[in-house]
Amino acid sequence: MNYGGGGLKSPFFANSILNFSKRDVDEATEDINELSDIGENEDQDVKGERQKVKNLMDCYVVNPPVVMVQNLHKEYTKSEIKCECCCKHDEEPITSKIAVKSLSLAVDAGEVFGLLGHNGAGKTTTMKIITAEEAPTRGRVQIGGENITSNMNDAFQLLGYCPQHDALWKNITVREHLECYAAIRGVPFGDIPKIVNLYLSGLQIHEHADKQAQQCSGGTRRKLSFAMAMVGNPKVVLLDEPSTGMDPRSKRFLWDTILASFQGSRGAILTTHSMEEADALCSRVGIMVKGELRCLGSTQHLKNLYGAGYTLEMKLRGGDRTPTSTSGDRPSELREFVSGLFHDATLQESFADRLVFSVPQQSVPSLANCFMQLEKAKTELDIEEYSFSQTTLEQVFLKFAHYDEVNGE
Numbered sequence: 079m080n081y082g083g084g085g086l087k088s089p090f091f092a093n094s095i096l097n098f099s100k101r102d103v104d105e106a107t108e109d110i111n112e113l114s115d116i117g118e119n120e121d122q123d124v125k126g127e128r129q130k131v132k133n134l135m136d137c138y139v140v141n142p143p144v145v146m147v148q149n150l151h152k153e154y155t156k157s158e159i160k161c162e163c164c165c166k167h168d169e170e171p172i173t174s175k176i177a178v179k180s181l182s183l184a185v186d187a188g189e190v191f192g193l194l195g196h197n198g199a200g201k202t203t204t205m206k207i208i209t210a211e212e213a214p215t216r217g218r219v220q221i222g223g224e225n226i227t228s229n230m231n232d233a234f235q236l237l238g239y240c241p242q243h244d245a246l247w248k249n250i251t252v253r254e255h256l257e258c259y260a261a262i263r264g265v266p267f268g269d270i271p272k273i274v275n276l277y278l279s280g281l282q283i284h285e286h287a288d289k290q291a292q293q294c295s296g297g298t299r300r301k302l303s304f305a306m307a308m309v310g311n312p313k314v315v316l317l318d319e320p321s322t323g324m325d326p327r328s329k330r331f332l333w334d335t336i337l338a339s340f341q342g343s344r345g346a347i348l349t350t351h352s353m354e355e356a357d358a359l360c361s362r363v364g365i366m367v368k369g370e371l372r373c374l375g376s377t378q379h380l381k382n383l384y385g386a387g388y389t390l391e392m393k394l395r396g397g398d399r400t401p402t403s404t405s406g407d408r409p410s411e412l413r414e415f416v417s418g419l420f421h422d423a424t425l426q427e428s429f430a431d432r433l434v435f436s437v438p439q440q441s442v443p444s445l446a447n448c449f450m451q452l453e454k455a456k457t458e459l460d461i462e463e464y465s466f467s468q469t470t471l472e473q474v475f476l477k478f479a480h481y482d483e484v485n486g487e
């Protein structure tokens with residue numbers, strides 16, 4: 079039995095019409111708590127989140143998280159793996175593939191949770207399971223406290239979804255898409271034109287409003303998908319790489335809309351490959367590696383925990399007085415100064431008059447003192463400019479990416 083009505087590219091399909099069978103549901107809810115595949119060395123925050131979800135699932139909560147998944151697991155079996163080529167796989171038989179490994183997560187109201195990870199880490203699969211486009215191998219999902227299998231109507235009324243691949247009606251105009259979604263989400267009839275125009279102008283797609291979706295560029299279709307997910311203010315919104323292909327001004331509108339929307343009782347899950355976007359928009363992020371949630375917390379928490387500390391970048395004044403010049407070995411003087419100030423600092427890069435040092439967290443007991451010394455050295459050592467910055471989220475992400483490579487299959 080198939081609950082789903084739409085094809086894969088239908089906007090209604092992409093907005094949460096169930097697509098799995100009763101058998102899938104029964105099997106999926108088995109063995110929720112008895113798992114043998116949870117890593118022994120699971121990160122403390124991930125472990126804490128798993129326990130938090132278990133506690134919340136076990137009791138009645140007045141204000142439940144907007145999205146809660148418990149021990150979500152997805153293994154594509156041999157028969158589910160779609161082969162896109164016509165070979166007979168004589169050499170390499172297709173085996174099963176674990177896309178999501180025992181993921182437990184609770185996204186609270188007022189939160190934008192960033193799901194980060196390499197291509198193929200399992201982000202989209204997680205979203206597809208939450209929207210019931212895919213059935214989990216096991217695990218539970220609640221949206222606004224409503225179980226998506228036993229209380230599907232209530233659960234999906236709360237949900238907006240911007241899928242990774244735009245799901246639009248090709249012969250319907252941009253404006254009609256938005257009007258239809260606004261009406262479905264219960265926007266009062268008289269307010270629909272005003273609200274639709276707000277999105278059209280904010281995303282700068284007014285001039286394309288009366289074009290059919292099939293006549294629009296990829297960027298315009300992306301903007302439309304984002305607006306469709308947001309219009310009518312659903313309580314929970316899943317945004318799968320919403321800003322891909324958007325110009326900077328529209329991206330700014332998207333950021334502003336997200337920042338303004340998910341306060342109070344609403345919440346969102348956002349996937350993005352832009353660490354800048356995650357840093358700007360997400361109250362918490364989680365990094366997935368090979369289907370597994372490896373860490374989670376605020377971006378500052380992850381930088382403190384997994385960051386390498388600080389990066390000190392310095393540029394000496396006078397581009398021609400390079401290390402090969404005859405005017406004294408100023409870079410050596412600078413290196414000496416830096417190692418005196420930070421004992422464990424290491425030189426990462428040195429090119430002409432520009433030097434970059436990596437400074438461990440524990441070498442910086444006082445930021446105030448550090449800046450005082452750097453300002454003094456600026457004059458004494460004739461430094462044109464310097465920057466002293468904390469590890470970026472990108473560096474934290476790359477650390478996990480490195481783990482992925484080292485432990486690659």
Ligand SMILES: Nc1ncnc2c1ncn2[C@@H]1O[C@H](COP(=O)(O)OP(=O)(O)OP(=O)(O)O)[C@@H](O)[C@H]1O
Pocket residue numbers: 154158159160175176177195196197198199200201202203204242
């Ligand atoms: N229908 C499917 N059949 C078999 N394997 C699949 C299927 N869909 C996804 N996968 C596999 O599951 C893993 C996770 O894929 P998923 O699309 O969730 O990753 P992702 O993190 O969203 O990547 P991206 O950043 O590229 O969107 C990948 O290895 C992918 O090849």
